Amino acid sequence: MPAARPRSLRQQTAERNDRALLRAAREVIGTDGAHASVAAIAARAGVGIGSLYRRYRSKHELFQHLCELALDQWLRAAEEGLAHDDPWQGFAHYFNAGIESGPGSLAPLAGLVEITPQMETASRRGDEAIAELVDRAHAAGVLRADVTPVDLALLIEQLNKSPLLDQLSSQGRDDLLEEAANAKRRIAAIALDGLRAPDAAPLPGPAPSERLITDRWEPPLA
The missing domain is CATH 1.10.10 (Arc Repressor Mutant, subunit A)
Structure with a gap:
């Protein structure tokens, strides 16, 4: 060769x-x-x-490519989680990888980017892998019984952003960035621990529907 x-x-x-x-x-x-x-x-x-x-060729094409890469990362993190023998460790791997890779940071593009066939395929495969990851953790009794894949996606989206890190970066406070990054990791660890079974207390209201994720990517209503 x-x-x-x-x-x-x-x-x-x-x-x-x-x-x-x-x-x-x-x-x-x-x-x-x-x-x-x-x-x-x-x-x-x-x-x-x-x-x-x-x-x-355009900003739109750049944004589409970013979304394709993010969905590929999302799928890879779920598949790596499923490769773990331990259901909780696999779940935790996906949770932390999702926060680090940051697909949630692209949420502002929802409804503004035309969905490509590649994005649709990666999204479907990712949804299937994440559902399997959650089902496996539920079956093992290590994940709160009332946590759904949509809960998980929305939580990762929220934890991906760090207003503190953004503020310090804009201020040029390099001396505080590592401490702020560690604080973000601690918050993620606290949130992850809150997902463990047994449930500490019932979650409020009904489980969120997938529309909160999917409908955002539809073009705005006229």
Whole structure:
């Protein structure tokens, strides 16, 4: 089998710029929501707007690609969780990986991004894997009986963001970022412990419906 040809300096630069753009886009969306601008994304990535448009034909295409990557990460985290022999450890792996990878930070794009076939397939597969992960944890008696996959998705979305980290980053307080990141991990650990069975107290109201997740991605009503 012939050895792979080494990547050219131009290819390496393009790949590095693309990673920076994707990271910057996620961060800007997390702060500015759907109003995130191409100029702000390029500036955060440290590249010119021309570099962004050479890779993506439009901001919409960039956002679609971000969603595709996030759904792939969501699915991979669930599949890795299912690979654990211990149901609780597998559940905890998915929970923590979901917070770290941050698919919830793209929620502001709901209803604004056209769903691609790739997104639809990854979303369906992810839903199936997460449902299996939750069912397995319920069957083992380690997860609160009243926790649903939708509860889990909404909780991960909330825990993904950290107003404290965002504020310190905008202030340039690098001296406090690690402490704030650890505080975020502690909050996630507290939330995870609250998901363990046996139930401490009944959850209020009826279980949320999937419409809270899915209907947001429909175009706005006229």
